[in-house]
Amino acid sequence: MSAAQAFYPIGTPGTAWGDAERDEWRSRQSRRRSYESDVLARIEQLRGRFDVEHYGCLDYPPDRYPLFAVRSREWNDDLPIALVTGGVHGYETSGVHGALQFLDRHAADFAGRINLLVVPCVSPWGYERVNRWNPDAVDPNRSFREGGGSAEADALMKLVAPLRERVLVHIDLHETTDSDESEFRPAKAARDGESFEAGEIPDGFYTVGDSENPQPEFQTAVIEAVAKVTHIAPADRNGEIIGSPVVAPGVINYPVRQLALCAGITDARYTTTTEVYPDSPRATAEQCNAAQAAAVCAALEFALAHR
Template identity: 75%
Template sequence: MTISTFYPIGTPGVAWGPAEVAMWLSRQTRQRSYETDVLRAVDGLRTRFDIVEYGQLDYAPDRYPLVAIKSRQWRDTLPCVLVTGGVHGYETSGVHGALQFVEKYASAYEGKIDLIVVPCVSPWAYERIHRWNPQAIDPNRSFRENSPAPESAALMRLVEPFRHRVLLHIDLHETTDTDESEFRPALAARDGIVFDPGTIPDGFYAVGDTANPQPAFQQAVIAAVAKVTHIAPADEKGEIIGSPVVAPGVINYPLRKLGLCAGMTEARYTTTTEVYPDSPRATPEQCNAAQVAAVCAAIDFALAPG
């Protein structure tokens, strides 16, 4: 089956060049507002938290301030918790789940942790409901030295001063039907390879680190989320998105090797959440609540004695 069957840009078997990227970019349109949905919500938190502008994306004619929400009582003696959302801008509950966690629950951890929440790592992609940035680069494969993605590079610069102190990093994502209908076909076309169709898991799952899996931690996250929404079952091969299921709702990836956001620190506890918003069994409110439940459970486990 050829790439052209699935994606209208490029020549099957040939990776994109500047012309194809420009054609792809010309088809992207703004569908929602980062300023309205994210920046205004962050502004509403200024009375309780410090708001840090850690960079700016200049994608002419648009400019996007990059913001983080930080504990007001920051103390270097406390364990540090990093929460990230919107690395893939189209994954809506990652952004709004992060904001909802701060609004409703973050204050409960005051004095126990240094908390830093970056609710929308990729605002250009958030507005266009896309996975990539304007250069057709996936920020969540770009957390590495000399990153080609400005979104990833800016976040790494923000975290670098306290990277060695991060106890927990939870990165909030979604797996959507458009992964199969748009994003994976586009990726195959961009890279000049054949698109091999897969299946979308129906439900929530978590991605641990192959090098540091922390199975009890992952299961604590799954158990908390199961009270809010359903957990994705393994497929007939015992896999989720092509990876072996190591426990109910859990797979592992080599986070650092792949340049994934959750591998950017030396945290003892890391996980990437994956909510399924297109399920007939889940609402947008449930998806946001699942992300919040995952964050709270992850922090509670990381802080538990023993």
């Protein structure tokens, strides 16, 4: 019996969860913050400056969650498109609030230069319960494919589908937290009936590029901008971050489409997944939000300069 399976309170070691285990897991999740107050109220405040689109609704009885995207008011079909997504993993707080901060404080700098499509909170059920998964114990960020099993991913893919060939740059805002190691990776191992091997949480910001289209200069531009706001994660003793080789300071690559990650949902030339570390003693919540906004700004500036 592995250490994680020994302590994780749901399921039988070595056996994947069934309906009963998923029901038990769901029963343990409780609302810890408000999507309506934290996110919808702030989107409502943006209506005077942006077009707000209701692109779907998640029906998780007794709760229903309307989904909203924020668009440039002066949308121009002659301009390229920038897609910004936050809260694909609802518990990753700065992804949501960094996207909202970008809209409020920085989006005006790009008016008339690029069309913005920003989805601040892809997974509101997870946001409220500070969880990585949706109510079916499905990870939305491994579900951006047909039949992926995530209503959150399906709704976003439907929204983006008409535009996917015109997107120049996509920034997907995430966090790596201590709870990844203490809760979510052990939960995944228990859910899948697998053993859990402890890993190491990097202390600092890093980006994940697409191994099929890595764009190293683009990734470096994002890292350099964020380094002015918060610290960048160093490689571990194996030259890796979360088990992947570091290809440049603060940069690793994943096969994003193979893994059905959000960063692979368009044909964008430039894509990155940001990873902030909010549990660092060297970073505040304000810095984490500012780091996400800085990453978006740097990504857009680079993409516009290298079209």
